Amino acid sequence: MRILLVGANGLLGRAVHATLTEGAGGDEVVTASRSSGEPVDLTDAASIAALYSRVGTVDAVACTAGVTPFAPLPELSLGQYQAGLTDKLLGQIALVRLGLDHVTDGGSFTLISGILGEDPIATGSVAATVNGGLYAFVRAAAIELPRGLRINTVSPTVFTEAWDDYGPYFPGYPPVPVADAARGFVKSIAGRQTGQVYRIGY
Amino acid sequence: MRILLVGANGLLGRAVHATLTEGAGGDEVVTASRSSGEPVDLTDAASIAALYSRVGTVDAVACTAGVTPFAPLPELSLGQYQAGLTDKLLGQIALVRLGLDHVTDGGSFTLISGILGEDPIATGSVAATVNGGLYAFVRAAAIELPRGLRINTVSPTVFTEAWDDYGPYFPGYPPVPVADAARGFVKSIAGRQTGQVYRIGY
Numbered sequence: 001m002r003i004l005l006v007g008a009n010g011l012l013g014r015a016v017h018a019t020l021t022e023g024a025g026g027d028e029v030v031t032a033s034r035s036s037g038e039p040v041d042l043t044d045a046a047s048i049a050a051l052y053s054r055v056g057t058v059d060a061v062a063c064t065a066g067v068t069p070f071a072p073l074p075e076l077s078l079g080q081y082q083a084g085l086t087d088k089l090l091g092q093i094a095l096v097r098l099g100l101d102h103v104t105d106g107g108s109f110t111l112i113s114g115i116l117g118e119d120p121i122a123t124g125s126v127a128a129t130v131n132g133g134l135y136a137f138v139r140a141a142a143i144e145l146p147r148g149l150r151i152n153t154v155s156p157t158v159f160t161e162a163w164d165d166y167g168p169y170f171p172g173y174p175p176v177p178v179a180d181a182a183r184g185f186v187k188s189i190a191g192r193q194t195g196q197v198y199r200i201g202y
Numbered sequence: 203m204r205i206l207l208v209g210a211n212g213l214l215g216r217a218v219h220a221t222l223t224e225g226a227g228g229d230e231v232v233t234a235s236r237s238s239g240e241p242v243d244l245t246d247a248a249s250i251a252a253l254y255s256r257v258g259t260v261d262a263v264a265c266t267a268g269v270t271p272f273a274p275l276p277e278l279s280l281g282q283y284q285a286g287l288t289d290k291l292l293g294q295i296a297l298v299r300l301g302l303d304h305v306t307d308g309g310s311f312t313l314i315s316g317i318l319g320e321d322p323i324a325t326g327s328v329a330a331t332v333n334g335g336l337y338a339f340v341r342a343a344a345i346e347l348p349r350g351l352r353i354n355t356v357s358p359t360v361f362t363e364a365w366d367d368y369g370p371y372f373p374g375y376p377p378v379p380v381a382d383a384a385r386g387f388v389k390s391i392a393g394r395q396t397g398q399v400y401r402i403g404y
Contacts, residue, residue, distance in 0.1 A: 045280055073346040078247055078296050085287050085335075093331070094280050117334075120342035128342030129295070129335045132319075133287075136334020140322035144275040 001027045003189065004051075004058045006040060006095060007065025009033040011161055012112065012178055016064055019182040020189075027189075030055050033065065042066065042091025045098065052102045060189045061099050062110045063092050068127040070169075076126065084126035088112075089133045096141060096151065106148040110188040111138060115157040115202050121169055131155065135197045142195030150194035154184035157201040176201025203229045205391065206253075206260045208242060208297060209267025211235040213363055214314065214380055218266055221384040222391075232257050235267065244268065244293025247300065254304045262391045263301050264312045265294050270329040272371075278328065286328035290314075291335045298343060298353065308350040312390040313340060315357040317404050323371055333357065337399045344397030352396035356386035359403040378403025 003020060007013040008031035020027045031037030032051055041047040042065055066088025069080040092111045099109065116124045117131030138153045145151060158166050160175040167175070184198040205222060209215040210233035222229045233239030234253055243249040244267055268290025271282040294313045301311065318326045319333030340355045347353060360368050362377040369377070386400040 073299075073343055074302055074348060076299065078292065078299060081292060081295050081299075085292065089331070089335070090280070090283055090287065093283050097275075097278065097280060097283075100276055116342065117338040118341070120338070120345055122346055125339060125342040125346060129291070129339040132338020132341075133291070133331045133335035136319040136322070136337075137327060137331040139320070139334075140318065140327040140330035141275055143322055144324055144327060146276060 001059040001189070002030070002057075003027050003060045003062060004030050004032060004055055006032045006042070006061070006063045007112070009036045010064055011159060012156075012181055013064040015178040015182040016062060016185045019179065019186055030058065042088075042095065043086050045094050048094050048098050052099055055102070057102055057104060059104050059107045060110065061095060061103060061108070062185050062189065063095055064112050064185075066092060066112055066130070068130050070123045070127065072123055073125050081126055081129070084130050085133075089130045089137075092134065093137060100146065100149070103149055106150070108150040108152070108189050108194075110185050111151070111153040113153045113155040113197070115155060115173070115199070117155070119173075119202065123169065138197065139195045145194075150188075150192070152188040152193060152196045152198060154181055154188065154198045154200060156181040156184070174201065203261040203391070204232070204259075205229050205262045205264060206232045206234060206257055208234045208244070208263070208265045209314070211238045212266055213361060214358075214383055215266040217380040217384040218264060218387045221381065221388055232260065244297065245288050247296050250296050250300050254301055257304070259304055259306060261306050261309045262312065263297060263305060263310070264387050264391065265297055266314050268294060268314055268332070270332050272325045272329065274325055275327050283328055283331070286332050287335075291332045291339075294336065295339060302348065302351070305351055308352070310352040310354070310391050310396075312387050313353070313355045315355045315399070317357060317359040317375070317401070319357070321375075321404065325371065340399065341397045347396075352390075352394070354390040354395060354398045354400060356383055356390065356400045356402060358383040358386070376403065
């Protein structure tokens with residue numbers, strides 16, 4: 001398969017890339033991100049359209065990109081909520097909406113969400129809102145996509161590899177190896193399911 | 203109790219108003235909406251701040267307002283997703299964020315979401331995304347609100363009173379009387395729960 005991977009440069013993106021390309025039957029992966037591979041900015045629809053125009057047709061689109069601000073709720077500005085919604089939520093919706101004509105029949109979109117949409121932590125209300133929106137978007141989009149196109153989201157808990165930085169914010173949350181989340185992307189891309197939220201590590 | 207009701211002019215808003223004010227022990231309800239009572243536009247933060255400034259302190263804020271576009275997913279523009287997120291999702295988040303200092307200790311915010319966030323219909327992907335974001339926002343905000351403030355969302359299915367207009371879009375969904383959804387607001391306002399999604403009629 002030929003797969004467009006957006007956010008290829010991050011911890012999760014690198015793990016997804018490694019998992020998809022390993023072995024003799026590995027997939028062809030076109031990498032994109034803000035800073036390496038094909039350039040793309042999820043907050044800029046023209047940038048997404050240009051990406052699809054350059055890349056052409058793929059069998060799957062996988063996204064591991066998306067940023068949300070973290071701060072105590074009484075300190076969060078409306079601009080910070082807006083920023084998270086625009087980047088990780090609307091940005092991934094745009095990746096689907098603008099990619100409809102660039103994915104082969106039966107192909108898939110796999111978006112990244114996260115545990116906070118259903119199991120929140122303090123300072124995480126923007127991420128929670130965004131992730132909850134993503135769970136619902138994939139359920140809704142799945143019943144409307146044309147040509148057998150599929151859509152799922154991978155929702156991991158905090159990664160073992162990021163525990164030193166984020167562990168203090170996740171008291172009592174068992175971390176999960178990032179490779180487990182990468183397998184969620186493989187399940188979505190190579191499987192036949194649609195409209196699913198793949199919980200990873202929780 | 204003194205309650206600020208935003209969206210008081212709609213089908214649900216009128217039912218919530220009637221339920222809250224009925225009988226001898228009825229509450230004092232300050233009504234607000236785009237078109238009647240105290241004027242407010244949820245997409246304009248300055249308008250929300252001005253509303254709170256005029257209204258002063260209340261024991262509860264209830265919102266029955268919020269608009270989302272409906273169209274088949276392949277026909278929805280990114281601007282329509284943006285419009286729904288800005289109005290019903292970010293608008294209600296703004297009502298909470300800007301209202302933190304205007305609600306008495308232990309008081310409540312009650313937001314309106316809807317069934318489509320977990321049980322989607324065709325043409326409803328914007329509403330689904332918004333409602334899913336709202337479920338997650340109230341769960342996340344509930345663990346961070348100061349002074350014992352509470353927050354819940356009422357998530358109704360389609361209303362019996364609106365069945366002639368919307369029934370064809372909800373095949374096999376049993377409708378629910380709008381008065382049942384109004385009771386969800388009473389449960390949130392007069393009860394002690396927080397972080398809950400009150401499903402009405404499903």
